[in-house]
Amino acid sequence: xxxxxxxxxxxxxxxxxxxxxxxxxxxxxxxxxxxxxxxxxxxxxxxxxxxxxxxxxxxxxxxxxxxxxxxxxxxxxxxxxxxxxxxxxxxxxxxxxxxxxxxxxxxxxxxxxxxxxx
Amino acid sequence: xxxxxxxxxxxxxxxxxxxxxxxxxxxxxxxxxxxxxxxxxxxxxxxxxxxxxxxxxxxxxxxxxxxxxxxxxxxxxxxxxxxxxxxxxxxxxxxxxxxxxxxxxxxxxxxx
Numbered sequence: 348x349x350x351x352x353x354x355x356x357x358x359x360x361x362x363x364x365x366x367x368x369x370x371x372x373x374x375x376x377x378x379x380x381x382x383x384x385x386x387x388x389x390x391x392x393x394x395x396x397x398x399x400x401x402x403x404x405x406x407x408x409x410x411x412x413x414x415x416x417x418x419x420x421x422x423x424x425x426x427x428x429x430x431x432x433x434x435x436x437x438x439x440x441x442x443x444x445x446x447x448x449x450x451x452x453x454x455x456x457x458x459x460x461x462x463x464x465x
Numbered sequence: 466x467x468x469x470x471x472x473x474x475x476x477x478x479x480x481x482x483x484x485x486x487x488x489x490x491x492x493x494x495x496x497x498x499x500x501x502x503x504x505x506x507x508x509x510x511x512x513x514x515x516x517x518x519x520x521x522x523x524x525x526x527x528x529x530x531x532x533x534x535x536x537x538x539x540x541x542x543x544x545x546x547x548x549x550x551x552x553x554x555x556x557x558x559x560x561x562x563x564x565x566x567x568x569x570x571x572x573x574x575x576x577x
Contacts, residue, residue, distance in 0.1 A: 351508075381564065390552075391509065391567040440508045444563070454565055456501075456508035 350374050351443050353457035360431055361465055367427045368460045370441030376421035377443035381454070382414070385438040397424050431464040438462075468492065469553045474572045477547075483540040485571050487553030490534040496557050498529060499565065500538045502549040502573075509552065509567075512538065543575045 350373040360366050383391040397403040397418035405411045415427040442456040470488040477483040497516050501509040513527045520527045526539040552570040
């Protein structure tokens with residue numbers, strides 16, 4: 348299947364700092380990328396949908412000023428957790444959707460980033 | 466809100482077929498059925514998807530009932546590495562509002 352990478356795989360930061368997570372589609376171009384959050388023993392919750400070159404669409408209850416999403420190219424999207432607090436500690440997962448060829452309409456997930464805020 | 470219903474857990478013996486059911490009685494005509502699985506602490510892995518015909522790939526088979534209100538994912542020869550949470554999702558893949566909404570899934574435990 349297609350490869351989606353995330354960096355870093357895990358990060359520990361102090362409360363009040365900002366953390367940036369990168370999501371890359373390595374072997375296909377993705378017009379749309381999605382960001383999910385998963386708390387322990389819970390299912391994935393969609394946070395936002397980002398389309399290349401436009402503003403992200405956030406799900407209800409997700410603060411857009413706290414979770415900044417940038418999708419500047421067809422292979423890269425970033426999620427910045429601003430002024431992180433312990434309750435932001437979670438597993439953040441991105442996914443990318445291809446727009447042409449065999450990848451069209453298929454969504455592939457990254458390996459996830461474990462964020463721990465102290 | 467997830468549009469699917471799955472049993473919370475299932476067990477299967479190694480080497481046997483694992484049949485995971487999913488109900489999606491409110492599926493609409495343009496919605497596909499997707500199956501993903503998530504091994505602990507990893508991102509979800511795509512397995513298979515279909516619209517109305519049965520589908521098969523190297524990982525699994527997907528059987529969709531004629532009325533499309535339910536489906537079954539079949540892992541023909543389960544191995545210990547197939548232990549994971551399996552998610553059945555319905556989504557309009559071609560629509561402008563496309564997104565995958567995850568429910569609670571089924572925790573499949575493959576036993577030796």
